[in-house]
Every structure is written in structure tokens, then in C-alpha cells.
Amino acid sequence: MNDVYHTYYRSPLGILKICATTQYITEITFIDDETNLEPASEITPLLAAAVEQLIEYFNGERRFFDIAVHQNGTVFQSRVWNELIGIQFGKTISYMDLAKKLGDPKAIRAAASTNGKNQLCIVVPCHRVIGTDRGLVGYAGGLWRKKWLLSHENKIANGVQTLF
Structure with a gap:
């Protein structure tokens, strides 16, 4: 148990x-x-x-996490969450990019849906996935938090105040 x-x-x-x-x-x-x-x-x-x-x-002192994490999901969901962990601090990718990394551009909706089911926010950085038009879309914690997290990381990584 x-x-x-x-x-x-x-x-x-x-x-x-x-x-x-x-x-x-x-x-x-x-x-x-x-x-x-x-x-x-x-x-x-x-x-x-x-x-x-x-x-x-x-505090801007950590760019990646090294704690053991696990969330239950299908093989596909686990693949998506593993891809999210690979997105570099201060960088973003689109949902289409994510689907392509998974080997199937047609899986964009499934990848986006799985992104939204992530239960390990920040550590599994689903906030780093943005729309194909580079716009802020979809974040279970609220778009205002997604914007804050991306701006925070961009400032730490690049010394830039605002991304969006």
C-alpha cells in the first residue's frame, strides 16, 4: 500500500x-x-x-527539477509528459511542434488534451507549450499564470522582461 x-x-x-x-x-x-x-x-x-x-x-535559482515524479496515464500520455520535460527552460514550443516530436502531426489534439491533463505543473512544464500562432492558449492553472511563468523563465534565461 x-x-x-x-x-x-x-x-x-x-x-x-x-x-x-x-x-x-x-x-x-x-x-x-x-x-x-x-x-x-x-x-x-x-x-x-x-x-x-x-x-x-x-527565486530564479533553478532551471530544472531533479525530484522523482510519476503520474498515471496511457503510454501516449507518458510520451507527451516526457516530451514536456525535455522543453528547455526559457523556451516554448507549439502544440504542432509537440505532435511532430511525438512522430504524428495529426496527434495535435491528443497531445493538447494530454498536456491539459498534466498533474505536475511547473515540474512537467506544460506551460511551455503555446499556440502555433505563438499565442497563449490553454493552461489549466489559468492563462495569467502561464503568462507569468513564461515571462519569469524568459527573464531568468535571457534577461528579457516580457515575452507576451
Whole structure:
């Protein structure tokens, strides 16, 4: 039996709920309604490491994460999430680019749908996928957060204030 532990981190973009087993981080999601938050569980070393790495990311000190993560999904979904991890900090790709990297340009809708099902925001950087027209589209955490994350990374990577 795998117990699931959880904690919260108040990021510059709002509260993040972080869930983990003893082996993997299984969820990092934005919480918009703080009224019914469950109390945090025991803080395991993995949860503590995840919070620390998120703090470093938001402070501009971390460009990639090296915590163990896992989310349940199909073989195709796992391939999409692995491709997302490969998008460099401060860079973006289009949904079409993502589908092509998966070997099937016709899979653009399936890739976009899987992108939206990502439960490991920031660490599995689904925010780095944008529209073919280079516009901001689709982000479960809200487009304002996607814009903030991309601008934050662009500033750290390139010294540029605004991307969008």
C-alpha cells in the first residue's frame, strides 16, 4: 500500500498542493479555493525537496527539477509528459511542434488534451507549450499564470522582461 502525503506551498502565483508517495511526487496543482484545504500531512523528505526546488525555481535559482515524479496515464500520455520535460527552460514550443516530436502531426489534439491533463505543473512544464500562432492558449492553472511563468523563465534565461 502506498500512502499519499501532501503539503502546500504558497507560491507567487497562489497555493500549490503537492502530493507524494514515499517514492514519487504525484501531483503539483494550483488551488484557487482555499476555504476547504485539508491539513497538511507528515512532511516527508520528498515533499520537503519538492517545496525547496519550487522555492528555488521561483527565486530564479533553478532551471530544472531533479525530484522523482510519476503520474498515471496511457503510454501516449507518458510520451507527451516526457516530451514536456525535455522543453528547455526559457523556451516554448507549439502544440504542432509537440505532435511532430511525438512522430504524428495529426496527434495535435491528443497531445493538447494530454498536456491539459498534466498533474505536475511547473515540474512537467506544460506551460511551455503555446499556440502555433505563438499565442497563449490553454493552461489549466489559468492563462495569467502561464503568462507569468513564461515571462519569469524568459527573464531568468535571457534577461528579457516580457515575452507576451
